[in-house]
Amino acid sequence: MTPGTVVALSGGIGGARLALGLYRVLPPGVLTVVCNPGDDFDHLGLRICPDADTVLYTLAGLANPEAGWGRAGETWTFMKVLAGLGGETWFQLGDGDLALHVERTRRLTGGEPLSRIAADIARRLGVCARVVPACDAAVRTVVRTPGGRMAFQHYFVRDRCEPVVTGFEFEGAEEARPCRAVLEALADDSLRCVVVCPSNPFISIDPILAVPGMMAAIRAAGAPVIGVSPIIGGAAVKGPTAKMMRELGLEVSNRAIERHYQKWIDAWIIDSTDAADAARFSRPVRIAPTLMRTKADKDALARAVLEFADELRARTGPAADNGA
Ligand code: GDP
Numbered sequence: 001m002t003p004g005t006v007v008a009l010s011g012g013i014g015g016a017r018l019a020l021g022l023y024r025v026l027p028p029g030v031l032t033v034v035c036n037p038g039d040d041f042d043h044l045g046l047r048i049c050p051d052a053d054t055v056l057y058t059l060a061g062l063a064n065p066e067a068g069w070g071r072a073g074e075t076w077t078f079m080k081v082l083a084g085l086g087g088e089t090w091f092q093l094g095d096g097d098l099a100l101h102v103e104r105t106r107r108l109t110g111g112e113p114l115s116r117i118a119a120d121i122a123r124r125l126g127v128c129a130r131v132v133p134a135c136d137a138a139v140r141t142v143v144r145t146p147g148g149r150m151a152f153q154h155y156f157v158r159d160r161c162e163p164v165v166t167g168f169e170f171e172g173a174e175e176a177r178p179c180r181a182v183l184e185a186l187a188d189d190s191l192r193c194v195v196v197c198p199s200n201p202f203i204s205i206d207p208i209l210a211v212p213g214m215m216a217a218i219r220a221a222g223a224p225v226i227g228v229s230p231i232i233g234g235a236a237v238k239g240p241t242a243k244m245m246r247e248l249g250l251e252v253s254n255r256a257i258e259r260h261y262q263k264w265i266d267a268w269i270i271d272s273t274d275a276a277d278a279a280r281f282s283r284p285v286r287i288a289p290t291l292m293r294t295k296a297d298k299d300a301l302a303r304a305v306l307e308f309a310d311e312l313r314a315r316t317g318p319a320a321d322n323g324a
Helices: 013-025 050-060 077-084 095-109 114-124 152-158 180-187 201-209 214-221 241-247 254-260 272-280 295-314
Strands: 005-010 031-035 041-043 046-048 130-133 140-145 148-151 167-171 191-196 225-228 267-271 285-288
Touching: 005 013, 005 180, 005 201, 013 031, 013 050, 013 295, 031 050, 031 180, 041 152, 046 095, 050 114, 050 130, 077 095, 095 114, 114 130, 114 180, 130 180, 140 152, 140 201, 148 152, 167 201, 180 191, 180 214, 191 214, 191 295, 201 214, 201 241, 225 295, 254 267, 254 272, 267 272, 267 295, 272 285, 285 295
Parallel strands: 005 031, 005 191, 031 130, 191 225, 225 267, 267 285
Antiparallel strands: 041 046, 140 148, 140 167
């Protein structure tokens, strides 16, 4: 395979699945995963970064595969004691997970930037990839509903995505800037591709793109930008992506995902079961199995993304034909 660095934009579970495949098939040290800052929040006095932590635990081999969040083999003493004290228990924090939040909060309070703390913790967990937030500043997703604006974790975890969504805001985004590690990764001369993981477009990828300067840095990188659709067979694999699309008046389809990104993604990978959708795309499409249940599935999809990127780079000019 061609040497070169790779940048992946990721939310939580769908993003982490492909990030793990990329991590496994690439040489150590070449992957940077840019994580969604919009799910981050302060809870019980702690800074919690759910999507970045899902990626971190996944790459470190510590993730709980059933839940899609948190660590495998957790104990729950803290939550039990907290419940007994009448504390807030709607957001579950395992004892091992809690240690990460405590340590991150301690260092943030001491004035260190989030990206440096994240990179250091990844290194301590033996992860040979950069797992960094899109920005150091706080960018918080706010969900608009007919009943008013909701903090993201109240919508997502406390209310289990039940409220109807009418739109999203990314509070704090205007003052944010991409963190240095992200800009360095995008400016790397050997950048092979930018991968937009099969994450929720509205609440996982859009908050990353809402950071001023992020889109410009991606475009300036000059490497192919490849998206993997989170929709398979007209449904989401997990989570509220399809529900949100319906509530926003969108068709639940691969084509609607492409349209959402307004052509800034150069090429797409969609699932083999959706091969017929390729004709509806305005950009080159590669058909591949995109359901990532096993490590082998993740590796195979990661290889397909990288091979497609290499082909796109080898093609001359933007008028690439539809490669379905
Ligand atoms: P969240 O922050 O935990 O919601 O995680 P993401 O935004 O990264 O992932 C949610 C999206 O991942 C949903 O739209 C799912 O359809 C998609 N997803 C999850 N697993 C897979 C998979 O194996 N293949 C594909 N193509 N999409 C997936």
